[in-house]
Amino acid sequence: MQRSDQKESERSVDDILAGLNLDDDEPTPQKQSKRGGGRLSGVFSARAFLIALVLSIGGLLVGGAIPIVGFIGRFAGIAAAGFLMGLVGSKRRYVEVGLAGAIASGFAFVLSTLFSIFAIPLLAEYGLAIAGVGVVSGVLAGLVGHYFGRDLKDGLTRDL
Template sequence: MSNRSDEVTESRDTDDLLEETDRLLSDAGFEAADAEPSPSAATDQSDVAAGAAHDRESTTASSRLAGLRSWLAVDTYFSPKAFVAFVLLLGAGLFAGATVIPIAGRIIGILGVAFTIGLLSSKRRYLELTAAGTAVGAVSAVASHAFLAVAGSFQAVVAVGVTVGLVASLVGYYFGRDLRDGLTREI
């Protein structure tokens, strides 16, 4: 740790501190502690003290509410822009995978794009990516197996699509982040 030589400490005795406190209190409308306050002054002082206590409570409450608002803010945990971008990227990967590889190409396409996103992104975006993966998987499954979905197996088709999209995007993103961490960590 470094020494801070620019700090100046001032030693003062207790009497000086008490005098300064009395002076500050008298400037604020309070009387010194050793003087006898009049009954009206005591009432005024209690009103001022009650008002100050109320101000402190309202300030504390408003700061707590501000903290709660920032904690509950959608942008803190979920980025809609990143979600839309991931939906488009995973959809393109799904389409490219299905075009190039006939068997399991969609899964490999989602997994490859999620891996690349994990490798290239510096922020952790698990929530956005898994939500995008499940959405793309569900839409793809319903579009690919529309006959089964209409015939009465809609829930099963959507469940399989959501599961495949979730697992492929999560595994790909995890391994991409892991490789990025390994490449950027100092030895």
């Protein structure tokens, strides 16, 4: 004969194990709390951000290597990275692509200024403004590219 409190504890363990849904990949509240899924779990993905950052830096380097349009090519490379993320991705990743474009372009603006002859006085006086222009233009290039990539994907996958 079992004690009544032992039956209750066994049932609660069974209920917990049944609630985990170990066989499927759908998120449950228990799984989300273990993974740290909170309010922002659907808004920002660190994995997508890292992919977008690598693509943005790669696009910036490739676009900047074009001899005649080197400066404009940087933004075209960031836009191409956003375009690729929008074309290939299944979800909207505007936050990740915008942040990646901002970081890549902001650092590129500051680093390109470091290699100029008047770098120290120029950065001391206008460093924040230079980084700000880079950040804003990188965000815009990434977001525009991502928008057009998603738009093309939508047009290619839509039924006529």
